[in-house]
Amino acid sequence: MHRPPRHRRHHDTVAVATYCYTGTNGQWWSFDDAWSIQKKTEYIKAKGLLGGMIWEMSGDTGVLMTALDNGLR
Structure with a gap:
């Protein structure tokens, strides 16, 4: 069985x-x-921008779209 590599998520607050x-x-x-x-x-x-662009979200389970919806309200 193939195991995915371990990783830790990081947030770059500048970028x-x-x-x-x-x-x-x-x-x-x-x-x-x-x-x-x-x-x-x-x-x-x-x-005061009117929106943003999303390239691809096929793997989203709803978490990203919910964050986007909540953020733009």
């Missing part, structure tokens, strides 16, 4: 990005989670 890294010679990912969506929707509202 407003979520990322994880699986360790030496491992893999690195950057992605949005509820935290980053909250920060980005705060920016959208603070700047």
